[in-house]
Amino acid sequence: MADVFAGTVEPAKTRGAWSDYNARIAEDIVKCGQLQGDIASELMYPASRLAGKNPLVKSFDFRPSELTIWGGENGAGKSALMNQLALSMMSQSQKVCLFSFEMDPKRTLISCMRCAFGRSPTTQDLFPFFDWANDLLYIYRNQGAISAEYCADGVFYAAKMLGCRHIVVDNLMMLTTGNSSDSVMQSQKRVVQTMKEIAIATGAHIHLVAHLRKPANGQGQNAKPSRFDISGSSDISNLADNVALLRRNREKEQQIIDGGFRNDQWDSEPDVLLTVDKQRATGDSSMTPLWYDKPSGQFCISSARYLQDYMPSGMSGIDTTKPHQLDAIQGLKERSKPWEPI
Incomplete structure (x- = not known):
C-alpha cells in the first residue's frame, strides 16, 4: 500500500470526503459549558420545548425537531386521526400544513370541518371555520x-417560510x-432520512403516515401491532423519533354484524387501539383504547x-x-356495518 505521508498518494483522495469539513469542524465541537445557557433555559421552562399537547395520549406530547411515524392498515383511520391532531394543534395556536396525496384536498378540508363541528358541515359553517383556520x-x-x-x-418551505x-x-x-424490494427500501430510507433532517433543521414536528403489513399466518386481525409491522424497510422506524400505530378492532365489528354482540357490553371493547411503540426522548410506550364517533369523525x-x-369557544x-x-x-340499527372505513 502506498504511503500517503510520503507524498506518493494525494492525502485528500485517500482520506475521503470527510477531510473537506476540516475547515469548519472547529466551530461544531465546543466545550460543554457553551451550552450552559441553553440547558438552563430548558430546565427552567420545559413547556417551551413542547410543540403541542396530544389530545388523546397524555404520555405522548409532541416535541419540536422530531419525526413521528403513524402506521396502520388500510381503513384503520390514519387520515382521520391526522385531521383531528391537526385541529388540536391549531387550537394550541400552532400552524399546520397537510400533504395528503391520496385524497382530494377539498375532501380533506371537509373532513376537517366535520371533525371541528362534530357533524357534517354546511355552507353556513364556511365563514366561521375559515375565519379561524385560514392563518393556521x-x-x-x-x-x-x-x-x-x-x-x-x-x-x-412550509416549515421554514x-x-x-x-x-x-x-x-x-x-x-x-x-x-425491486431493495430499491424500494432504499427509497423509503432516503425519504425518512430527509424528513428527519428537515425536522432538525427547522424545529418543526413532522408526521409521516405509513402502512402496516398484513398480519402473518396464525396472527389474528386484532394482534397488537409493533413498529416491526411497518411495511417496508426497518429504517422507517429506526430513524424516527416516535412510532405510533393504529389497529382497527375488526373482530368487534364482525360480532356486531353477526348480531351476537348487541347487548349491554357491546361497546366495552374499543373500536381502535392506538399503540405508542417508541418515544426516543422518554422511552415511554403505551396502549390507548379509542372509540370512533362516525358523525364527527372524531x-x-x-x-x-x-x-x-x-375551535374557539362556542364557535x-x-x-x-x-x-x-x-x-x-342508533347508528348500528340503521347500518349493516358498525362504522365505515375512515
Missing part, C-alpha cells in the same frame, strides 16, 4: 403521487419508487364518546358534556 392551516392542493424531492421542498410547526405527510408509499377516549371542541356548537354512545347504538 395550510394544505397541499394537488392530488396524486409526487417526487420525494418535490415533497421535501414543500415540507421545508410559512412557520408551520406541524407538517403531516400522508403517506410514505406515494413518495417511494423502485423496481376518536374519543371513552365509550361514552364525548367530543372535543377544537363550533359542540356540547362537550354530552355522551354520544346512544347515537352510535
Whole structure:
C-alpha cells in the first residue's frame, strides 16, 4: 500500500470526503459549558420545548425537531386521526400544513370541518371555520403521487417560510419508487432520512403516515401491532423519533354484524387501539383504547364518546358534556356495518 505521508498518494483522495469539513469542524465541537445557557433555559421552562399537547395520549406530547411515524392498515383511520391532531394543534395556536396525496384536498378540508363541528358541515359553517383556520392551516392542493424531492421542498418551505410547526405527510408509499424490494427500501430510507433532517433543521414536528403489513399466518386481525409491522424497510422506524400505530378492532365489528354482540357490553371493547411503540426522548410506550364517533369523525377516549371542541369557544356548537354512545347504538340499527372505513 502506498504511503500517503510520503507524498506518493494525494492525502485528500485517500482520506475521503470527510477531510473537506476540516475547515469548519472547529466551530461544531465546543466545550460543554457553551451550552450552559441553553440547558438552563430548558430546565427552567420545559413547556417551551413542547410543540403541542396530544389530545388523546397524555404520555405522548409532541416535541419540536422530531419525526413521528403513524402506521396502520388500510381503513384503520390514519387520515382521520391526522385531521383531528391537526385541529388540536391549531387550537394550541400552532400552524399546520397537510400533504395528503391520496385524497382530494377539498375532501380533506371537509373532513376537517366535520371533525371541528362534530357533524357534517354546511355552507353556513364556511365563514366561521375559515375565519379561524385560514392563518393556521395550510394544505397541499394537488392530488396524486409526487417526487420525494418535490415533497421535501414543500415540507421545508412550509416549515421554514410559512412557520408551520406541524407538517403531516400522508403517506410514505406515494413518495417511494423502485423496481425491486431493495430499491424500494432504499427509497423509503432516503425519504425518512430527509424528513428527519428537515425536522432538525427547522424545529418543526413532522408526521409521516405509513402502512402496516398484513398480519402473518396464525396472527389474528386484532394482534397488537409493533413498529416491526411497518411495511417496508426497518429504517422507517429506526430513524424516527416516535412510532405510533393504529389497529382497527375488526373482530368487534364482525360480532356486531353477526348480531351476537348487541347487548349491554357491546361497546366495552374499543373500536381502535392506538399503540405508542417508541418515544426516543422518554422511552415511554403505551396502549390507548379509542372509540370512533362516525358523525364527527372524531376518536374519543371513552365509550361514552364525548367530543372535543377544537375551535374557539362556542364557535363550533359542540356540547362537550354530552355522551354520544346512544347515537352510535342508533347508528348500528340503521347500518349493516358498525362504522365505515375512515
